[in-house]
Amino acid sequence: MTNRLMPAMSFLLLLVFLVVVDDRVLPVRAVVPDGSMRFELVREHGPDNGGAELQHTRELLQRDVARYRMISQRRRVGQSARRKTLEQEVPSRGIDCVNETVSMDSPMISGRDYGIGQYVVQVKVGTPPKKFRLIADLGSELTWVRCHYDQRRPRHRRHGVFLPANSSTFTTIPCSSRTCKVDLMNLFSLTRCPIPSAPCAYDFRYLDGSAAVGIFAEETITARLTNGHEMKMEKVLIGCSESIRGPTLQAVDGVLGLAYTRPSFTATAARRFDGKFSYCLVDHLSHKNVRSHLTFGNSRGHSRLLAKMRYTNLVLGGAISPLYGVDISGISIGGKLLDIPRQVWAPNSGGGVIMDSGTSLTFLAAPAYQQVIGPLKASLSRYMRVNESVGPMEYCFDSTGFEGSHVSRLVIHFEDGARFEPPVKSYVIDVAPGIKCIGLLSAKWPSMSIIGNIMQQNHFWEFDLAEKKLGFAPSSCT
Incomplete structure (x- = not known):
């Protein structure tokens, strides 16, 4: 396992999104009737009683400060190994778009009622698709889910765990590939490669003590369009995290990476939806019944x-x-x-x-x-x-x-x-x-x-x- 600098994503104070989709599915390149894909946002906070709420605020601030330090450190060290951005992914309007009138739209809710300081999203992963609650973050480059890949290890005993063996579209990235050795270097891919076909592994470490260890793969994500149809986004880079530590991560099933870089979910979604995304954040003290939206493409609210x-x-x-x-x-x-x-x-x-x-x-x-x-x-x-x-x-x-x-x-x-x-x-x-x-x-x-x-x-x-x-x-x- 190599020593790497702090990862480009964080689980300190993030967004979490909730995606609800129906059973009608369209291929990713299909032109569909007028519609969009949108995510509802919910923000999570802490308890409402005085002393406990004040203590919770202190804890959230400590994580905020840790996140700021991480971002600052990443900036200082990132110049020598600059990651590939989306400059060539979203060169102009209409490139690889589903339809300029179609958007990907999901509910967003404040995280107040979940005991963490983030906004939260549910995303459907795999085939057949399963729902997972993910932290969504503009500063995160990798989308990953809590996962059970190694059949030799004890299975996670909780609902929000992805089982690759049950998905027909889960494909690992070999540790011997250029993708692992070069393209995923900035996402903290590890150098170990026992055999050429072994999965490419990663090890994320965070300044607040949180960590996620797992393997890289490509998988299908099913997304809802605002016209009620669904579309399948194939070969999306995801992380399958077998080991997760840290209090913030225990309330969710993973992270939705929205940074401006090729490995992120933004790279996959924005080029298909007119090169844009939007969100509207409800008051940070709102309860989860108050919803807004994360949208890829043209928002109806616009x-x-x-x-x-x-x-x-x-x-x-x-x-x-x-x-x-x-x-x-x-x-x-x-x-x-x-x-x-x-x-x-x-x-x-x-x-x-x-x-x-x-x-x-x-x-x-x-x-x-x-x-x-x-x-x-x-x-x-x-x-x-x-x-x-x-x-x-x-x-x-x-x-x-x-x-x-x-x-x-x-x-x-x-x-x-x-x-x-x-x-x-x-x-x-x-x-x-x-x-x-x-x-x-x-x-x-x-x-x-x-x-x-x-x-x-x-x-x-x-x-x-x-x-x-x-x-x-x-x-x-x-």
């Missing part, structure tokens, strides 16, 4: 939001790879543009900004954080500050009588003139009954900034990979 949509450039590849970057020019508080050095926003100067569905809070590089936190604290000075420690968050207060109108509004300005104006609840957040905190964290400079999923909530986000642009609009997401 047409209702056309008048409100704003667009900005997506930064893809290069120093950002395999993440989704944006060009920011500055931040204003209460209508005043803050004095933040330009290099904070420049990927080639040690900075840069990414959109991340798997990190809950928003991290700002120290020069930006120092400028932002001051005026926000000043606008909250009428409320009594609390000394209760809430992890790394600097400023918390007694929220009795709180009015969002008292808070100076934060606006993120993009280089091309677009403005993102999140609601106050996205950066002044509830952490326990009667306690709110400024939901921003400082990152030691030089460092990348991250717009987390709480800051993204109650907005529709469309990632157009073909045109390299990001569209967004305020939305209730329901």
Whole structure:
């Protein structure tokens, strides 16, 4: 087993999606009537009682910080072995598409009711297809499921375990293949190869102590279209994880990888659905009966939001790879543009900004954080500050009588003139009954900034990979 750097995916604070499909199946290249494929999102949180909820918040923040460190480390070491992105996978509109009017659409729900800080999806894997609950993550390159491949080992005694022996379309990738030795190197494929036909193995290790060990394979994923039909996506790269450790992973059956790189699920789905995907994150405190959607292709919700949509450039590849970057020019508080050095926003100067569905809070590089936190604290000075420690968050207060109108509004300005104006609840957040905190964290400079999923909530986000642009609009997401 070789020593490798930390993996490109994380199970700290992620998205989890729920896919529901019927029994009608279409081949992947078939042209079908008007429709789309969409996923419903549910976010998982913790208990509602005061002390337990505060402790749960601390634990989630610790995982958030660990995830940020992992992303930063991956960026530092990734330059010498840059992974292949989707530049050639989604070159233009209409390439390998099922139909420009057809989309892949599934429910998304907040993870509050599952005891973890992610959004969750059910995906049908194998032939015949079986449902599995997966963590979905913009920062993850590999889709994997909890699996029982080695018949010599004791079988997992739980429902959400994939059994390759029961699937007619499961095909392992040989350890002697170029795919294993070269193409999957950045996904932590191992060098051991007892015989040429043995499966290509991987070993993921995480900064929070979590780990997933298994083998690479190709498998069929069955997806629902919004017109009610199904389609089979064949030869999708998946991981079959035999050994899994870590508390976050115990609540789910695996991970849906959505990073901008060839091995990810995005590589398979986006090129078939007009080179784009979108999601709308419900309030992070919503229960699982409140649903939104993850969509590959043209979202039906997009047409209702056309008048409100704003667009900005997506930064893809290069120093950002395999993440989704944006060009920011500055931040204003209460209508005043803050004095933040330009290099904070420049990927080639040690900075840069990414959109991340798997990190809950928003991290700002120290020069930006120092400028932002001051005026926000000043606008909250009428409320009594609390000394209760809430992890790394600097400023918390007694929220009795709180009015969002008292808070100076934060606006993120993009280089091309677009403005993102999140609601106050996205950066002044509830952490326990009667306690709110400024939901921003400082990152030691030089460092990348991250717009987390709480800051993204109650907005529709469309990632157009073909045109390299990001569209967004305020939305209730329901």
